[in-house]
Amino acid sequence: MKKNPLIPYAIIAVVGVLAVIIISFVGVGQRDAIQQAEEGGTEQSAEGEVSTDPEAVFQANCAACHGADLSGGMGPDLTTVGSKYNAEDITGIIQNGKGQMPAVQIPAEEAQLLAEWLSEKQ
Structure with a gap:
């Protein structure tokens, strides 16, 4: 067969x-x-609220590259970033990126809060 x-x-x-x-x-x-x-999904945090703690926003979004203590790592040292940039400049960098830093997808209120906090670092 x-x-x-x-x-x-x-x-x-x-x-x-x-x-x-x-x-x-x-x-x-x-x-x-x-x-x-x-x-x-990009307008609000996972809990549906905008954070009011700039250090928490930094730890969640920035510390991986800039170090938990702002001293740098893959990204530059931010311990004296306020002496180089004002809050408005920092907000622009957070939202649009600069150089090798990508834009950070966080609510505008958190970006402004974080920028004001960082601008005080002199």
Whole structure:
């Protein structure tokens, strides 16, 4: 009895098509979740509130590069940043980035609070 060589290929093709369909549905769900996060996720913190503690904002967003004590690391030392930049300049740097520093995605109120705090570091 002669085996039909097309049967294994047909099974592989059907399994492949089903896999593509399943992956497509998963991708559509992920795309929707990403769009929802982009539309409403960047304006408020995880708790839905704007922080009023500039040190907490710094620790959450800046300390990884600038050091927990402002002394630098990957990013520059910020212990005397207020002698070089005023609060408005610092806000602009936080929101738009500068050099290798990327823009930080935090609410404008937190950026202003953080900038005022950093501008006092002289």
